[in-house]
Amino acid sequence: SLTTVIIILAAVIALIIGFGVSGKRSISVTALTSPGNIGQRGILGCTFEPDIRMDSIAIQWAKEGVAGLVHEFKGGKDHLQEQDPSFQGRTAVFADQVIGGNASLELRDVQLSDAGTYQCSVTTARGSGAAVLRYRTGAFSIPVVQVESSSRGDTLQCTAPRWFPRPAVRWMAYGDTGEHLPHTANTSYELNPENITVRVVSLLHNITANATYTCVIENSIAKAMGNIRVTDFSITKVTNLQLVNLHTESASSSFLACHWMLLLPLYLLSI
DSSP: OHHHHHHHHHHHHHHHHHHHHHOOOOEEEEEEEEETEEEEEEEEEEEEEOSHHHHGGGGEEEETTSBBBBBETTTTOOOOTOGGGGGGTTTEEOGGGGTTTTTOOEEEEEOGGGEEEEEEEETTTTTEEEEEEEEEEOOOOOOOOEEEEEEEEEEEEEEEEEEEEEEEEEEEEEESSBBBBOOOOEEEEEOOOOOOOOEEEEEEEEOOOSEEEEEEESSSEEEEEEEEEEEOOEEEEEEEEEOOEEEEEOOOHHHHHHHHHHHHHHHHOOO
């Protein structure tokens, strides 16, 4: 009935007014993650709607399954009283960039056990928001490709010092006109002293001049390529490393909730 519609409209308007009076809303928080390289420095990316008042900004990083906090920063300072022991001495935010909307976390000496689900929570004078990211850890390195000569012919050696999980290795070989060249390779994996990562050594036998060879090393988190061009007169090398499956996650902004509340009366009037 019309009376019911009016009552519902009044309730919705009261909610909107209360929302405005409180001055608080959900702010947009976005998380971006790339795999962490164990033993190295990692970044868990997080951005939010900037606020010019540093004293009103509070950032909390938490990890699923961990009792304490990963990191807390508020009022322009670190607050680490509730930090979990497993992260002590290894975390920091970019304090000089917080006021510009950067809540990213620096994680030093990345551990295999650092993998998991993290939440970046931000509160400002405008409101609060959070985003969740899944952080993966492993080991990856750029390969070195070089020619090894012997009385039995020339061999290409592709080596990379540390990978985890154990990667797959493949070679590609092409002649000057782009034709695929037959090739035979042998790959071995040597466990490094820390008993986690492996050293990769792959040998490509019986190479010929005037050809391009590519060594590809790849696991679930990274892909590296070593490219070498062999001619009668020179050897040219190019290497690169790519991280795979990057993820961006965004928390819902309150603007969506606001829009829904404002559109609801129009919907009710139409029924």
